Amino acid sequence: MPHHGQILRSLLIAAVTVLHFIQAAHAAEPDTLNRQRFAVHNKWLTEMSGVAASNIYKNHFWAHNDSGDRGRLFSFDSTGKAQTELRINGSSAFDWEDMSSFKDSSGSYLLIGDIGDNMMLRPFADVYLVSEPKDLRKPIIHANIKRRYSLIYEDGPHDAEAMAVDATERFVYILTKRDAHPRLYRFSLDAISGKPIPLNYLGEIRSIPSIEKHKAQRQGGISGGSPTAMEINPSGDIAMIVTLRNTYFFKRERNQSWLDALNKSPYARINNRLRQAESGTFTQDGKKVLIGSEGQPAILEFSDTPLYPNRKN
Structure with a gap:
């Protein structure tokens, strides 16, 4: 014995x-013990693929459908109560895949990414900039396009579902979905108007699920680690990338580029307990994240934004 x-x-x-x-x-x-799930009670929001926080109304959000819908957004509060439908005059909706919101000294804005291209055939991708409406009392309201960005990939078409804006830098970032390794591009909010805008290719992202475990996927295909949404927090130092399986969080240090920040292993991960996670955003104060799924009704889930580990501990 x-x-x-x-x-x-x-x-x-x-x-x-x-x-x-x-x-x-x-x-x-x-944060597995601190989640709050709710459904959006709107019969028209059937295939939610983008969501963004309002910068005017606390605990309010904007969302849009995937391909097949008209150019419109839907607003709702943090309980899922529908507020209004915002129709974007003069917009097309070939394949709306993600959206972001931001504010600057001139006002609050919504940025909508018509960037999906499953067959990778589109000569242009479009991003629409509209002013966020202040009056939500009517069931249907209209907004004019403040700026339409017609974007060109200089190396040929790509399919993308992830877009984020860094309002301090005044750059918009797009992360592709169907490449062997996700490719990061950007363009300026202040790009010359009236002309097609070449997207600036920054590099590949090889950090999902970590640097050590990252693998190439089949070119043109998708996997559980394919990006379906991206967002940068209001303070501009944390980014999240949503995939079908998980949401990953990356910390940017002072004077670090987003390419370098996103190529570090994520400091935290949230398992997406949703049927098909296709959208995500930070709340207005950045303290929580909201992940959304396609389907009817649209299901979303709040989680606390994971704290960045103190390097001194």
Whole structure:
């Protein structure tokens, strides 16, 4: 029979192993005990593929459908109560895939990405800029396009579903979906108007699910790690990338580019417990994230924004 000391040592090793497993699980998915799920009560929001927080109304959000709908947005509050439908005059909706919101000294704005291209055949991708409406009392309201960005990939068409704006830099970032490794592009909010805008290719992202475990996917195909949404928090130092399986969080250090920040292993991960996670945003204060799924009704889930680990600990 084993000696009592050997048994005690074996039990201690097992206990330490279990402790490390629990710590690793909590580090990978830090907020599993603090989630709030709700449904949006709007019969027209059937295939939600983009969501963004209002910068005018606290706890209000804007969302849009995937391809097949007209050019319109839907607003709702944090309980899922529908507010209004915003129709974008003069817009087309070939394949709306993501949206962002931001504010500057001139006002609050919504940015809508008509950037989807499953067959990778489109000569242009379009992004629409509209002013966020202040009056939501009517069931249907209209907005004119403030700016239409016609974008060109200089290396040929790409399919993308992830777009984020850094209002401080005044750059919009687009992350592709069907390349072997997601490709990061950007353009300026202040690009010369009236002309097609060449997208600036920055590089590939090879950090999902981590640097060590990242693998190429089949060119033109999709996987559980394909980006379906992206967002940058209001303070401009944390980005999240939504995939079908998980949402990943990246911290940008002072004077660091977003390409470098997104190519570090994510500091946190949230498992998407939704049928088809296709959208995500930070709340107006940046303290929570909201992840949304396609389907009827549209289901969304709040989680706390994972805290960045203190490097001194």
